[in-house]
Amino acid sequence: MKKIIFSLFILASCFSASAQNDRSSQDERDKIQQAKIAFLTSRLDLTVDQAKLFWPLFNEYDSKKITLSKEYGQKKREIYAKSEDSRNMKEEDADKLLDIYLDQKQAELDVEKTYMKKFNEVLNSRQVWRMVSFESDFRRSLYDRMRRDDKEEPKRGGNRN
Numbered sequence: 001m002k003k004i005i006f007s008l009f010i011l012a013s014c015f016s017a018s019a020q021n022d023r024s025s026q027d028e029r030d031k032i033q034q035a036k037i038a039f040l041t042s043r044l045d046l047t048v049d050q051a052k053l054f055w056p057l058f059n060e061y062d063s064k065k066i067t068l069s070k071e072y073g074q075k076k077r078e079i080y081a082k083s084e085d086s087r088n089m090k091e092e093d094a095d096k097l098l099d100i101y102l103d104q105k106q107a108e109l110d111v112e113k114t115y116m117k118k119f120n121e122v123l124n125s126r127q128v129w130r131m132v133s134f135e136s137d138f139r140r141s142l143y144d145r146m147r148r149d150d151k152e153e154p155k156r157g158g159n160r161n
Contacts, residue, residue: 072104
């Protein structure tokens with residue numbers, strides 16, 4: 001009986017830790033999404049009317065890009081799962097990965113072309129260009145912030161006398 005209770009306790013602890021990690025990673029994704037919105041908002045200088053039209057369109061665009069990334073990422077993981085080491089993968093698997101890579105790039109380009117036209121109906125060309133260049137600027141900004149936060153975090157352990 002003690003073994004069953006102990007096992008249930010361990011199992012419950014594992015589920016709790018897993019749920020907490022899921023919540024934590026979702027919180028992180030939410031924070032990044034909020035930062036992305038704030039960064040893009042300040043970058044584009046949207047009028048109220050533009051913002052009403054732009055944000056639903058941008059969210060749709062962003063969602064399509066995320067879906068593509070997941071879809072093609074899954075295809076790549078399936079091929080990687082067959083191979084123990086990417087250096088020694090079969091030639092046919094490498095060919096498949098290259099095909100998937102090119103298909104993904106084409107799908108992303110198709111989405112970009114479609115949405116650039118839609119964005120141009122809502123924003124002026126300067127704003128559309130700022131939005132296009134925003135992705136790399138945002139990633140760089142996020143990376144710099146993470147690096148700064150890591151440097152500012154106090155070192156753990158050691159003698160603090």
